[in-house]
Every structure is written in C-alpha cells, then in structure tokens.
Amino acid sequence: MKNILLAVVGLSPQVITETLYAIFKSGKNIDEIIVITTNQGKEKIYSTLLAGQDGNFDKFFEEYNIPRNSILFNHDSIHVICDEHGNTISDLVSEDENRYLLKLCLEITFKLTNMAQTSIYFSVAGGRKTMSSCLTLAAQLYGRPQDRLCHVLVSPEFESSRNFYYPPKINTSVKLKNKNGEPFYKNTKYAKINLVNIPFISIRNYLTHNDLKEVKDPGTLMLSLVQDLKPTLRIDFTLKKIIYKNIELDLMPAHLALYGFFAMQKKNCPKEIKTCGNCTDCFLQSFEILEKQPEITKIYKKLRGARQITEMSGEGIINLDKDNLRSFKSKIKKSLETRFGSPALEEIEIASTGLRPDTRYGIKMDKSKLEIVL
Numbered sequence: 001m002k003n004i005l006l007a008v009v010g011l012s013p014q015v016i017t018e019t020l021y022a023i024f025k026s027g028k029n030i031d032e033i034i035v036i037t038t039n040q041g042k043e044k045i046y047s048t049l050l051a052g053q054d055g056n057f058d059k060f061f062e063e064y065n066i067p068r069n070s071i072l073f074n075h076d077s078i079h080v081i082c083d084e085h086g087n088t089i090s091d092l093v094s095e096d097e098n099r100y101l102l103k104l105c106l107e108i109t110f111k112l113t114n115m116a117q118t119s120i121y122f123s124v125a126g127g128r129k130t131m132s133s134c135l136t137l138a139a140q141l142y143g144r145p146q147d148r149l150c151h152v153l154v155s156p157e158f159e160s161s162r163n164f165y166y167p168p169k170i171n172t173s174v175k176l177k178n179k180n181g182e183p184f185y186k187n188t189k190y191a192k193i194n195l196v197n198i199p200f201i202s203i204r205n206y207l208t209h210n211d212l213k214e215v216k217d218p219g220t221l222m223l224s225l226v227q228d229l230k231p232t233l234r235i236d237f238t239l240k241k242i243i244y245k246n247i248e249l250d251l252m253p254a255h256l257a258l259y260g261f262f263a264m265q266k267k268n269c270p271k272e273i274k275t276c277g278n279c280t281d282c283f284l285q286s287f288e289i290l291e292k293q294p295e296i297t298k299i300y301k302k303l304r305g306a307r308q309i310t311e312m313s314g315e316g317i318i319n320l321d322k323d324n325l326r327s328f329k330s331k332i333k334k335s336l337e338t339r340f341g342s343p344a345l346e347e348i349e350i351a352s353t354g355l356r357p358d359t360r361y362g363i364k365m366d367k368s369k370l371e372i373v374l
Contacts, residue, residue, distance in 0.1 A: 001146070002031045002118045006108065008135045009037045010127035013045045014165040017060050019123050019152045020071075021166045022195035024064075030121070033073040034112070036104055036135070037127070039088040042080050048165075050075060056165040063169055079104060092128050099338065102134040102218075109138035110215040113147065113204075120147040124198070136200065141221055143202040151196045158191045167191045220341030222247060233348055233365055235263045236373040240303060242336075244348060249339040254317035255332050257300035260372070261292070262350050266363045267370050276366045280353045283362035286322050293320055329361070 005023070009015060016033065023030055035045065049057040050073075061068045081089040081101050089097050112120050122139045124132035139149050157176050158164045164174055171189040178184055203225065204212075211224050223245060234243040240256060242249045251259065269282035284292075297318045317328070329350050336349055347365040354360050363370075 002115075003029055003121065004112060004118055005030045005033045005121045005123060006112060006135070007033070007035050007123035007125070008105075008127040008131035009035050009041050009045065010131065011041060011044055012126060012162075013041070013049050014056070014162075015123070015126035015152065016045075016049060017056060017165045018154055018193050019121075019125060019150070019195070020060070022152045022193050023121065023150075024066075025193070026195050030071055033071060033077055034108065035078050036101075036108065036131070037078060037080060038092065039080055039090045041127070042078050042088075045078055046075070060166050079108060092130055098130050098134070101131060102137070105134045105138040106141070106215050106217070109135075109142045113142045113144055114212075118146075120144075122147065122149045123152070124149065125152045136198075137218060140200055140202055141218060142204055143200065144204060147202075149198040149200045151198055153192075153194045153196055155190065155192045157186060158188075164188075164191065167193065217338070217341055219247075219337070219339050220343055223341050223344060232369045232371060233263070234371040234373065235260050237299070237303060238373055244340050244344060247340060249335065251332070251335060253300055253303040255328065255335065257296055257303055257317055258328050259332050259350065260299055261296045262361070262363050263370060263372060266365065266367050267372055269367060271367075276368065280360065280362060280364070283351075283353055283360035285358065285360050286325060289325060289361065290320055290322075293318075296320065 005016075005019065007016060007019060016035065020030060020033070035041075037045065049055050052058065057073065058068060060066075061071075081092070081097070081104050083089065083096070083100055089100060092098055092101060109120075109122075112118060120139075120143070122135055122143070124135050126132075136149060139147065143149070157178075158174070161174060161176050164176075167188050171187050173185040173187050175183055176186050203221065206225055207221060208224060211221060232245070235256075236243060237256070237260060240250065240253065242251060242256070242259070265282045265284065269276070269279070271279055271281050289296075300317050316324070320328075333345065333349050337345055340348065348363065350361055351364050352359050352361050
C-alpha cells in the first residue's frame, strides 16, 4: 500500500515537516507528498524546504537518518492554484479564487483516490481556513475507508515560529516571540507535535458508477443522492433564498430580484400546465425585460426592506440596461451551477432561445414544479 500525504499549505511550509514528523512518530510511513498551495506558498516551499542540502526537508531526513529517496517530493509535487486562464493565484481573497482552489482539490483527490493500492493522508493543518475546508470537502466526497483526514497540533510558541520546522534529535534553544512580539529563547525539548485523526463521513459509496467516471462539482454529486425527489424549485422571498430539491441557496437581493422576476413570469404564464414543460411562450426579449424595470425594482425594494437603496453609479438592478442585464444573468448562472451542479441548469437557469437580435430569456422548468413565496 502506497501512503500519500496530500496537504494544503499557505505561507508556513514547516507544516509539511511537522506533519511528516508526527506521522513517523505514530509508526506510519509516507511514500509521496503532494502539496496544494498558492504562488506565494510555492516560493516559500522552494526557498525553505526544497533548497537542496540547505533546505529543511533534506536536513530533516539527514538528521533522522532517513533515505532522501524514500519519499517522492520535488518541485513537480507542488500544485499551484490557477484561474481559468492558467494564471497562478498569489493569495485567496475572492470567491472566484476559492472556487479555483476547490476545483484543484477535487481534481487531485479524484485522481489519487482512483489509484489502486493507495492510502491518502489529507492534511488540513496548513493555509487559510478555506483551504482546509475545501480539502476536507474533497475527502468527504471521494475518500475511501483506507484514507485519513488529519491535523497536526504544535505547541503554540513553536507553531508561530518561522525558524522551527521539526524537533531536532539533539535539543537546542530556538529564538521565539511572545504575544507582544518580544524575542525569547526556549529549548526544543518542550516542543510537542501530535497528529490528530479527524473522523469524516464519505459519500463515495453512495455515488453511482457514472458519478465516479470523472470529477464532478459538489452540487452535482449531492443532487445525485436525492435524484428520487421531485425536482421542485422554490423561490422564497421571505427567507431570501432559492430551494431546489431540498438544497438551499442564498442569493444577494439584486440577483434574487431578477431571478424571482423570471420565475414569476413562468409561474404566471397563461399556458396550460400540461403543456408547460420546456415551453418558451413566457420568455422575453431584452427590451421587454427592460420595459418591466418597475416590476423588478419593486421586488428588489421588498427584499431590501427598510434599508436605504443607493446606487453609486448609473448601473445596478434598479437601472438595468442590456450590458448589466447580461452580467447579472451570468453571475446568477454561476451561483446556481456552483450550488446545484451543472445538470440542474437545464431547467432552472435563466435560459435563452432564438438568434440575435430576437433572443428571448426565461426559465424552462415546468411551472407546476415552481413555488413562489412572497
């Protein structure tokens, strides 16, 4: 059985050697290390760990008399988060950047867990909290019985030190800093590193063979578990959310106002219910949508309640034009796809039909499956 350490790492690469030390201390071995990080994290790893004989990774192996070639870990082991254009991400500060992170975690986890005779140690000790959350989610979706989710606990004063990578065999004093940033020295014999195995529940065994043919987003996988439910769509203006097959999505007021408008167009269509499926009679052209601006604004104001509505520019949901209408539809689609999965878009997205300039927009879902709570 090949043991692989899959770790998320931020700007503290010492979490790798600390985790490795804790795993070795528990009596287990690691055969390969794979890291998910940002561009800044990669540079930190290169300069502090993978710096040849001067790197702390080689020093760790030399100090504990472990053959360096016993673990596969090199520059190719570092996977940097990239956007859809292949540009590397330096830090995770936006929703899109965290979406790229989740995508990478899922892709690598899917690949590794489909390899026979492997056991994965998912290390969630490093990086931003969103990094550990995304890797945990990947483990919950694709993890197997032999895989482990783990965290490493390090004595607080040593954990915050940039100079501490692992407890050396021969105890020595290390320069640390207290809460006020004042330097002090402490012997490494007081450094405690413990591996904590975190229980987790995986849905892998409940997924179909088709679900495991290729990596899929969480929304698609979760919907596959409830495929026997009637695919109803509920737009609840009182709770400010959309509920599809018992899965909830919170939308910002501007997005919910526009989506709710299209849902009401479908629900109020005079077409008989028995002929409603995929009917586009209630779809509207762009100019027709803009003519109904007062209806959209009314919904938006109701969602905002007593809050003051301010528009810092001429754009916004209460001043729709063709350009920002297109932008709103795109953002709503991304939210729906992220939460409910790509297959759900077929019936719940704001779809288009016809060629320009006669393109019309609306929701395809049968209105009998639609519920609107005002």
